[in-house]
Amino acid sequence: MTDATPSGPANRGATTSVSRFRMARGSAAWLLPAWGATAAAIVAARRSRTGRLLALPAVGASCALTWFFRDPVRTPPPQGILSAADGTVQSVEDQGDGRTRIAVFMSPLNVHVNRSPLPARVREQVHHPGGYRPAFDKDSERNERVVWTLETERGPVTLVQIAGALVRRIVPYVRPGASVSAGQRIGLIRFGSRVDVYLPVGVEPAVQIGQRVRAGETRLDRD
Incomplete structure (x- = not known):
C-alpha cells in the first residue's frame, strides 16, 4: 500500500479512507503473532469463562500494538526544515x-x-550499539542510535535516531547513497524513543521546549 490514491470518481472516496490507514514497515513481526494469539484467544473464549478472561488482554495488547505501529499519510509544506519525528520538543540547544x-x-x-527533514542525499548512516536508558533521560544519548548525515541544499544536516529502554530496535528504510524527498519515511524506532535534528549553521529554530510537533509537517526553522 502506498501514499498514492487511485484516481477516478467511482472509487475515490473508498480508496482515500483505505490509503490513509497503513501500518509501518517493520511492524509485521509484532502484529502478526499478536493478532494470531488474539484470534486463538477469541476462539477459546467461546468455550469457557477462563477463555473469555484471557481474550480481553490479548485483544487489548493487539489494539495497542496496532495503534503504536500506525503510519498516517502526511503532506509536507512546500519549504522549510521539517520535524523528523512526532512528539514533544525536549530541548533546543546551541551546539557552539x-x-x-x-x-x-x-x-x-x-x-x-x-x-x-529536507530533500537530501544520505551521505552516511552509522549504527551505534548502546544502553537501556529511557528516551526522555539526557543519558539516552548513550543508547542504541543511528546517526544520519544528509547532504542538502542548505548544507549538511545530522539526524540521530535514539532508541529507548524497551526493545531498542531501529529499522532504517533507506541506505547510504539514497536520495530522499522532504517528509519521506526513512525509518522506524520500536517503542519509546527520541530523534535529534541538527539544524545547519546559522539557521534559527522556530520551535520551543514543550511544543508538540509532527513528522513531515511541522517546520523547525524560521523563514
Missing part, C-alpha cells in the same frame, strides 16, 4: 558551532515512523 540541536521525545502514544 553555529548549529542548533532540536530533540523530540516520542512517547509510546506517538507515531514512531521517522521522516526526512
Whole structure:
C-alpha cells in the first residue's frame, strides 16, 4: 500500500479512507503473532469463562500494538526544515558551532515512523550499539542510535535516531547513497524513543521546549 490514491470518481472516496490507514514497515513481526494469539484467544473464549478472561488482554495488547505501529499519510509544506519525528520538543540547544540541536521525545502514544527533514542525499548512516536508558533521560544519548548525515541544499544536516529502554530496535528504510524527498519515511524506532535534528549553521529554530510537533509537517526553522 502506498501514499498514492487511485484516481477516478467511482472509487475515490473508498480508496482515500483505505490509503490513509497503513501500518509501518517493520511492524509485521509484532502484529502478526499478536493478532494470531488474539484470534486463538477469541476462539477459546467461546468455550469457557477462563477463555473469555484471557481474550480481553490479548485483544487489548493487539489494539495497542496496532495503534503504536500506525503510519498516517502526511503532506509536507512546500519549504522549510521539517520535524523528523512526532512528539514533544525536549530541548533546543546551541551546539557552539553555529548549529542548533532540536530533540523530540516520542512517547509510546506517538507515531514512531521517522521522516526526512529536507530533500537530501544520505551521505552516511552509522549504527551505534548502546544502553537501556529511557528516551526522555539526557543519558539516552548513550543508547542504541543511528546517526544520519544528509547532504542538502542548505548544507549538511545530522539526524540521530535514539532508541529507548524497551526493545531498542531501529529499522532504517533507506541506505547510504539514497536520495530522499522532504517528509519521506526513512525509518522506524520500536517503542519509546527520541530523534535529534541538527539544524545547519546559522539557521534559527522556530520551535520551543514543550511544543508538540509532527513528522513531515511541522517546520523547525524560521523563514
